[in-house]
Amino acid sequence: MLSLIDLTDTTLDDYSGVLPRGRFDVSHAIEVVRPLCDAVRDEGESALLRFSERFDHVIPTDLRVPAEALRDALDQLDPAVRRAIEISIERRRTVCEQIETEQVYRSVELAPGAVVGNAMIPVHRVGLYVPGGLAPLASSVVMNVVPAQVAGVESLAVATPPQAEYGGLPHPVTLATCALLGVDEVYAVGGGQAIAMFAYGVSGLCPRVDLVTGPGNIYVVAAKRLLRGVVGIDAEAGPTEIAVIADSTADPRFVAADLISQAEHDPMAGSVLITDSRELADRVGDEVERQVTRLATVDRLRRALDGEQSGIVLVADIDQAVDVANDYGAEHLEIQTADAREVARRIRNAGAIFIGSYAPVPLGDYSAGSTHVLPTGSAARYSSGLTVRSFMKSVHIIDYSREGLNAIGRGIMDFAEAERLPGHAAAIEVRLEEER
Known part of the structure; x- marks a missing residue:
């Protein structure tokens, strides 16, 4: 299922050209979303309703989710799921408050009467997009809302696709999570049209925002690229990806499970093992075959793991593994080696680094306290994940x-x-x- 790339006898200045990587043609998708965005700008609510019927196969009774629907979703939420979401919120908020915040104002006197200060000012209004397609990612509500709240954003709105299964309302767990976080401005709007609604505003429904954040499919990404400049965006996130650096000490069951965990997000998701152990490579390949068949998402998993974006990269040693990982620039990088912490210190390109056998990526997806909105497609070479800083502007104050x-x-x-x-x-x- 996972193809093998043998680099044991290959030394390159840049390995990126020979590593597994899928195609993600945002430029083509722009021409698809352009008329949608223009229609939302020109027609407002009528366009949103038309696109809901076309793409989501339901016309919401209310594009803005009523307050009682949010309350009902929270009241009906399974207590165990509620507690899990509360832990996720608590840990993400603690990390935001303790290590991601900036001093509000700092200054330096360069000479008598020459002072330059730096003020960290939160963005005023933010639109947060939460996917609802193959998987309704209620966890993305936490990852978007909590850092925005800690930053001091005054006005928060969430958009997430309506679901025919729920009579035009978004998924109830997503609504319940919004209610837990105190977010009451929620729109049953999905896709590129949601980004256009946030960017242009819709009279009588949704005031325009200053910044749009959150992951989405290729059409959401295309709308972000198209409307960048009309509105601020966090990033152009592509399909999710995981890379695992592992040596002979790694447990092949763990490695296989982790590669599978991210592959089930999307048929275009990338899962890459980088190892200096041919025996581990073989055992992980066998484990992937065995574990995949037990999961309800098997069809999606096979497409992702069979794709050109996934594979096993065999290297000569861990030094080469580090070079390969830095050139790949994974969204999620796991390190399962005998000296995982030392290896981690040598990584310069990764959205998030997971150290050791007991820090799998799904931990970060939900409740590690870290962000799960991370740079993809090698963008970790120059960008960061979504944190409190993403919702703040640095403004110099010149006082001479x-x-x-x-x-x-x-x-x-x-x-x-x-x-x-x-x-x-x-x-x-x-x-x-x-x-x-």
Whole structure:
């Protein structure tokens, strides 16, 4: 099921070109979502209802979910599931508050009368997208809402697809999670049209937002790319992916289960094992075959694990494994080796790193306390997961007195003239003339 790539006799400056990676053609999808986004901009609610019928096969009675539906969903939530969600919220909030927050204001005095400060200001209004297709990801409510709340975002709205099974309401666990978090502005709107609703606003229904966050399918990603600039976005997240660095000490049952766990998200999901042990590679391959057949998602799993985006990469040693992992830049990277913590310190490109045999990716998906909204498609080379900082803007505050400006004014004028910008120099000179 998992193809084998043997790099034991290969040394490259960059391994990215020979590693498993699927195709994710966002540019093609843009042309699909463009007319949808334009229609939402121009027609508002009528377009949203039309697209709900076309894509979700149901017309919601209310595009904005009524408050009583949120309360009912919470009241009817299985107590065990409720407790699990509460633990997820509690741990994510603790991590947000303890290690992700920034000081509200810091400043430095560079010279007498020359002060530059940095203010961390939360985005005012945010639209949070929660998928509801193959898997209604109520956990994404937690991962989006909690850091936004800790950041101090004043206005939060959630959009998630309506479900024909529930009479046009979104999935009840998603609604219950919103209710647990105190979010009462929830829209039964999915896909690219939800992103357009947030970006443009819909009169009488949903005011426009400043930032859209949250994962989604290729059409959600395409709408984000198309509307970036109209609205801020967190990232263009593609299909989920996992890479596992493992040596002969790893338990093949654990490794196989973890590769399978992410593959069931999507037929385009990527699962990659990087190992210096041919025996482990063989045993993991056998375990994957055995474990997959026991799961209800077997068809989806086979498509993902058979795809070009998944496979086993055989390397000469752990040093090469680290190089391969850094060039792959996995969304989720597990390290199951004899010296996992030491190996982890050598990783520079990963959305999140899971250390040892007892930190599987599903732990992070739900209740580790970490974020599960992470960069995909090798974007971990230059971007980060969704945290409190994602909902805050860094604003410099420049506070100079006459004395502070006079001390460096002539130099600024010289610099401006060197750039052929005499107006810049004049804006300084007119102030220096006050001293004459």
